[in-house]
Every structure is written in structure tokens, then in C-alpha cells.
Amino acid sequence: MELIGTLSQLVNALRSREIRRRVAVVCPNDPHTEYVIIRSLREEIAEYLLVTDVAHREAAYHIRSASPDFVRIYETATPDEAAAYAVQLVRMGEADILMKGLINTDNLLRAVLKKEDGLLPAGSVLSHVTVAQIPLYHKLLFFSDAAVIPRPTLEQYRSMIANDIALCKKLGCEEPRIALIHCTEKINEKFPHTLSYVELKKEAEEGKFGNVFIDGPMDAKTACDKHSGEIKGLSSPVVGNADVLIFPNIESGNTFYKTLSLFGDANMAGMLTGTIAPVVVPSRSDSGNSKYYSLALACLASTQND
Amino acid sequence: MELIGTLSQLVNALRSREIRRRVAVVCPNDPHTEYVIIRSLREEIAEYLLVTDVAHREAAYHIRSASPDFVRIYETATPDEAAAYAVQLVRMGEADILMKGLINTDNLLRAVLKKEDGLLPAGSVLSHVTVAQIPLYHKLLFFSDAAVIPRPTLEQYRSMIANDIALCKKLGCEEPRIALIHCTEKINEKFPHTLSYVELKKEAEEGKFGNVFIDGPMDAKTACDKHSGEIKGLSSPVVGNADVLIFPNIESGNTFYKTLSLFGDANMAGMLTGTIAPVVVPSRSDSGNSKYYSLALACLASTQND
Incomplete structure (x- = not known):
């Protein structure tokens, strides 16, 4: 597929395919979630399975009236039951994506990570990926992990990288x-991650990650500025041109996310990967646009490759 | 003194005082260092003690011809001897500031950190502070540590904070x-620094840092966006308005620095603190402006408070 260079191109790519992805939403009773749902219904990229606890059912019916x-709509007694039920809808193949509404992230993740009937296959690693559209960068920039893995082990690095590569390919970055x-x-x-990096570079050179370039530490x-690399006398396919x-x-991943979003005037989309279906967990301080792009990213990620 | 809101105001504050600070430069034989020296001579904020190894003396004489x-000029046999000599000039009160030219940072720091005749008083902690002027922020933003301390201990946090407070006050942030x-x-x-933060907040409330507000983790x-704080229901003098x-x-401090500089279109000034005089160690990939502002910051930091 064609390389997607901006987050609006991502939405357009979905619209041009005329496929609506099926999204199970846990507790869709806050204005941000409603905004994302209504906008994606209008842009015809998604359809919804709203799982609400009975106390907040009004919000779900209000959304349904729009389309x-x-x-x-599915009703459960409590938010935790709503999370468990939405996870089952994904497991049964009824939904392609799980999205968080007004429920505590920890409670949602508990349902996602459940051993027997959660969304994480045995041996898989849950990680977070962000796709950033930055005015001062020449293409979309993917990064991990701003939200889930505190200090990646070598095994977790391998999974994070594999998850990110898979997503890159969905966006046409081959x-x-x-x-x-x-x-x-x-x-x-003294910085053990730099030793992991040596191993990861070696594995990449051996072809273990497929058709990619891996370089670092840097x-x-x-990573994103050719001039800085030149001054340091570095050159590789990665330096100054990272995807x-x-x-x-x-802490560093989260700082990158927050700094881009606040001071880099960037638009962001983020989701959890490693699961059998993308999980969208918008952050409270994300803009409405970022929340919408996160849903769109998950929609594209959940499609089969052409 | 008046609050300094931009890095050009910082230079103007120096110029209006008509004081030239005395800067000892180790190995001033690269174009970036020459640029900073010539510009500061023209703007009359500094005078120079250039310590050069004999092999590169031409560069020093070339600079002197401008002013x-x-x-x-002082000549030594090797760059390491130049570093040692420049440190002595500061110790003897001949220079107010130490600045790095074309010498490896580790070699310069070895001279700075020498127990008997270096620049770090017993019990003091060397740390790095950056002052960033960010188009999308309403004032200068100080931060530590992008360059020196890998994982601060509680004691190192205390020193970093004290060093940063002292610099804030030099720039009129009382x-x-x-x-x-x-x-x-x-x-x-699981994140031990958050436990250190609890202790630091307590100490701040007890007045141990003087007239400051300390809050976190966040x-x-x-820290820099009122709206994000409101969404999270947080309010404190710090939230959304951090200095x-x-x-x-x-890794997180360095990522903040690099992201601001590359994607936030920020101008930066940085220096080492904790020493008996400011030490300027420009990073290779800094812009010429940033290198100049770093020198200017050190000039202001080395003045006595009014």
C-alpha cells in the first residue's frame, strides 16, 4: 500500500476503502468518547458495540440516536463487567477493536490481561505505540513506549520492535x-539498555526483524536530524531519518510524547499492541483530534494487509 | 532584579551592566568556540583567557587579533595540560567562568572534578541546568539534568534543585x-524517584529550599499546561506554570532537551553548576545561538546578586 504521510491521510485511506471497523467501547459515557464515536460514524470508518453499565445507559442511547x-448497545451491572464483556466481544470475533471510555485504565487493563479470557496471547508482550505528526519533521514518527512498559527487558524490546514494525507496514512504511x-x-x-541495543542491532543484521534498519544508541x-548526525560524523540509514x-x-518515552504534544504542536495517535486486536486507551489530556486519530489508527491496524 | 523572560533579554541585562566577565577557554581551536568568543567580544560581555596547546596556538592568536x-593567551604542551591550567586560573580568581573548546568533555571534566585542585567543593554535586526559550511557553523554562547525573539520589536531587533555584534567582525568578x-x-x-519526590516536597514545605513551590510527581x-492540569483536577502553584x-x-532529561531543540524550535542555554564557577560545555549539535546563550547564561550566573 501507499505510504501514509499524515494522520489525515490515514483517515482518508480508511474512508477510501469503505470498510467500517467494529469497535467495542467500554463505558462510553464521557464527552471525549462521544466526540470520537460521533465523528467516526459521520466519517463512516467505524461501527459500534457500546458496552455500558446500567447506571450510565442514557449516554449510550443518546449516541445511538445519531446513527x-x-x-x-449492551448493558451490564458494573463498569468492570462492561470491560469483561467488551473483551469477550473481541475474543468472539464480534469486534475488531477495543476502546476505553470512562473507566479507570487499570480496571480495563485487568480485563485485557486476564490469563484465561483476556486479549493477550501467551508469550506476547503488551506495549504502547504512538504515531506522531510533527510540523518540523518530514514524515510520521512512530515511538514506544510512552505508557506501558517501565524498563524494557531484552525480550520486551524484541516484542515492542516487532509490534511497531507491524504497524509501520500497515501504514505503508515497508x-x-x-x-x-x-x-x-x-x-x-552502567546503562544496561545500551547492552540490549548491541544485541538488538546484531539480531537485526541477522535478519531476525525482517526488512528493517536498526541503529543506536543515539x-x-x-535520530531525526541529519545535520546533528553529520556534526558527530555519524552516518547510517537511520541517523537523521528515523521512522x-x-x-x-x-519516563523518557512519556517525556517525548508530552513535549511533542505541548511544545512541538504535534498531532498524535496512540494504541496498545501485542493484543489480538488493537486497544485504544486515550490519555485524559490528549486533544480531541488526537483521540480521534487514535481510533483511526486502530481501525487501520485492525485491517488485513493487502 | 527584573525578571528575564527571554535569552536576548539575558544578553541585554549583561550589556546594560557594562561588566565583562573573564572566561578561561580550554583549546579554543574550533569554529563554534571562535564564533562564541568573537560574538561576545563584539557585544562586550566577556574578556578571554585562552589556554591552548602549542600545536593549535594559531587559532588563539587569530582570535586575539580581533580584540x-x-x-x-596561555600556551601548554597538551590539551590535558590546558584543561588543568584553565582550572587553576579559575581557582586563583583570574577567571570567572570555564569554557570548553575542542577537547573531549571527559578530559575537561577530569580536571574540573580533581579532588585537590579542581572546581567542585567538598560535599557539592556537579549537575547540569538548561534554560530553554520555547515559542509555545510563556516564560523561560529551567530544567535538570540533561547531561551529567544518570539517576539522581535524594542527596543529588537536593543539590540539583538548590543549584537551579540559585540560577533562577540570578534571572530574577524569585x-x-x-x-x-x-x-x-x-x-x-516501583519507581523509587517518586518516593524521593515525596521527601523533597516535604522538605520544601518545611522551608528547606527557601521561597519556592515544589510539586510532583507529574x-x-x-507541569507546563494549565488545561492538562484542569482535566486531571489538579491545582497547585506549580501545575501548568512551572519554572x-x-x-x-x-534519558528523560536529555530527551526533553533534544525534543525542544529539534521539534519545539526552542533556543537553549546550558551550563554545569555546583562548581565554584560556571562551566560551559556546549554540545556538538547545539546551534551557534545556543552556544552563545550558554556563555551569556554563565556570565550572568557568575555575577554577584544585587
Whole structure:
């Protein structure tokens, strides 16, 4: 498929395919969730299975009135039951995507991570990926992990990278350039992630990640700015031209997310991967646009590759 | 003194005082260092003690020709000896500031950190502070530590914060609002820095840091964006209006620095503190402006408070 360069192109790609993805929403009773649902119904990229606890059923019926043909409602006694039920809808193949409404993230994740009837296959790793559209960058930038994995182990790095590569390909980036982020280019045993990076680079060279370039350690500026790389005498397919940044801990990944969003005037889309279907967990302080793009990203991610 | 709101105001504040600070430069034989020296001579905010190894003396004499009255030259056999000599000039009170030219940062720091005749008083902690001028923020933003301390201990946090407060006051920010950065507001023993934050907040409330506000854990966006704080139901003098961000590790501090500089279109000034005089160690990929502002920041930091 064609390379998607912006988040609006992502929405357009979905619209041009004329496929509505089926989204199970847990507790759709807050204005942000309603905004995302109504907008995606209008843009005809999704249909909904709203799972609401009875106390908040009004909100679900209000949403359905906007587009009765594309919204079904399921009622449960409590929000936790709504989460469990929505997870079952995905497991049964009734829904392609799980989306969080007004329920505590921890409670939703508990249902997602349940061993017997959750959404995470045995041996798989749950990770978060963000796709950022940054005015001062020349293409979409993917990165992990701003939200889920505190300090990736080598095994978790492998899964995060594999999850991100799969998503890159859904957006038409066939040969992702992946930068392993640190504050310098030096490998240093005092920073154990730099030792993991050595291993990951070796595995990439052996072809274990498929058709990709992996390089690092390097800092975020070196990864995304050719000039910085030149000054340092670095050159590789990744330096200055990264598609994906992998961060060494959640504090740096989260700082990257928040700084781009606040000071870089960026639009962001994010979702959880590693699960059998994308899980959309918008952050409270995300803009309405970012929340909508997150849903659209999940819609595209849940399609089969052409 | 009046609050300084931009980095050009910082330069103007120096110029209006008509004081030239005395800067010892180690190995001033690269174009970036020469640019900073020539510009500051022209703007009359500094005079120079250039310490050069003999092999690169030409560069120093070339600089002196631009302003012979305000440039002295000292020659040593090697770059390491140049570093040691420049440190002695500061120790003897001949220079107010130490600045790095074309010498490896580790070699310069070795001279700075020498126990007997370095620049770090016993019991003091070397830390890095950046002052960022961000188009999308309403004032200068100070932060630590993008460059020196990997994972601050409680004692190191105390020193970093004290160093940053002292610098804030030099720039007329008399009651700094300090945010302790994490990815959420939750205190969690799996993230030991959040436990240090509890202690630091308590100490601030007891007045141990003087006239300041300290709050956290919170993420970088919550610290600098009132709207994000409101959505989360948070309010404190710090939320949405931070003057200082303290990061939990060098990877997050460095990521903030690089992201602001590349995608936030920010101008930055940075220096090392904790030493008996400011030490300027420009990063290779900094812009010429940032390098100049770093020198100017050190000039202001080395003045006595009014």
C-alpha cells in the first residue's frame, strides 16, 4: 500500500476503502468518547458495540440516536463487567477493536490481561505505540513506549520492535528505520539498555526483524536530524531519518510524547499492541483530534494487509 | 532584579551592566568556540583567557587579533595540560567562568572534578541546568539534568534543585515553581524517584529550599499546561506554570532537551553548576545561538546578586 504521510491521510485511506471497523467501547459515557464515536460514524470508518453499565445507559442511547444502524448497545451491572464483556466481544470475533471510555485504565487493563479470557496471547508482550505528526519533521514518527512498559527487558524490546514494525507496514512504511534511544552514542554497561541495543542491532543484521534498519544508541535529535548526525560524523540509514524511536524507559518515552504534544504542536495517535486486536486507551489530556486519530489508527491496524 | 523572560533579554541585562566577565577557554581551536568568543567580544560581555596547546596556538592568536585588549593567551604542551591550567586560573580568581573548546568533555571534566585542585567543593554535586526559550511557553523554562547525573539520589536531587533555584534567582525568578517529573501523578515504589519526590516536597514545605513551590510527581505536560492540569483536577502553584522541571533520569532529561531543540524550535542555554564557577560545555549539535546563550547564561550566573 501507499505510504501514509499524515494522520489525515490515514483517515482518508480508511474512508477510501469503505470498510467500517467494529469497535467495542467500554463505558462510553464521557464527552471525549462521544466526540470520537460521533465523528467516526459521520466519517463512516467505524461501527459500534457500546458496552455500558446500567447506571450510565442514557449516554449510550443518546449516541445511538445519531446513527441507529451502526450502533448496538449492551448493558451490564458494573463498569468492570462492561470491560469483561467488551473483551469477550473481541475474543468472539464480534469486534475488531477495543476502546476505553470512562473507566479507570487499570480496571480495563485487568480485563485485557486476564490469563484465561483476556486479549493477550501467551508469550506476547503488551506495549504502547504512538504515531506522531510533527510540523518540523518530514514524515510520521512512530515511538514506544510512552505508557506501558517501565524498563524494557531484552525480550520486551524484541516484542515492542516487532509490534511497531507491524504497524509501520500497515501504514505503508515497508522498510522501517528504527533508532534505539539513549543520551549519547556510547555503549556503557552502567546503562544496561545500551547492552540490549548491541544485541538488538546484531539480531537485526541477522535478519531476525525482517526488512528493517536498526541503529543506536543515539539521542532523539541525532535520530531525526541529519545535520546533528553529520556534526558527530555519524552516518547510517537511520541517523537523521528515523521512522521509529525506541526509548529506554517509560519516563523518557512519556517525556517525548508530552513535549511533542505541548511544545512541538504535534498531532498524535496512540494504541496498545501485542493484543489480538488493537486497544485504544486515550490519555485524559490528549486533544480531541488526537483521540480521534487514535481510533483511526486502530481501525487501520485492525485491517488485513493487502 | 527584573525578571528575564527571554535569552536576548539575558544578553541585554549583561550589556546594560557594562561588566565583562573573564572566561578561561580550554583549546579554543574550533569554529563554534571562535564564533562564541568573537560574538561576545563584539557585544562586550566577556574578556578571554585562552589556554591552548602549542600545536593549535594559531587559532588563539587569530582570535586575539580581533580584540587584542580583551584576549590573553596561555600556551601548554597538551590539551590535558590546558584543561588543568584553565582550572587553576579559575581557582586563583583570574577567571570567572570555564569554557570548553575542542577537547573531549571527559578530559575537561577530569580536571574540573580533581579532588585537590579542581572546581567542585567538598560535599557539592556537579549537575547540569538548561534554560530553554520555547515559542509555545510563556516564560523561560529551567530544567535538570540533561547531561551529567544518570539517576539522581535524594542527596543529588537536593543539590540539583538548590543549584537551579540559585540560577533562577540570578534571572530574577524569585519564587521558582518546581515540578518533579514522572509519567503520572502516582507515587509508586516501583519507581523509587517518586518516593524521593515525596521527601523533597516535604522538605520544601518545611522551608528547606527557601521561597519556592515544589510539586510532583507529574508529567511534563501537566507541569507546563494549565488545561492538562484542569482535566486531571489538579491545582497547585506549580501545575501548568512551572519554572523548573526536575527529571528522574538522564534519558528523560536529555530527551526533553533534544525534543525542544529539534521539534519545539526552542533556543537553549546550558551550563554545569555546583562548581565554584560556571562551566560551559556546549554540545556538538547545539546551534551557534545556543552556544552563545550558554556563555551569556554563565556570565550572568557568575555575577554577584544585587
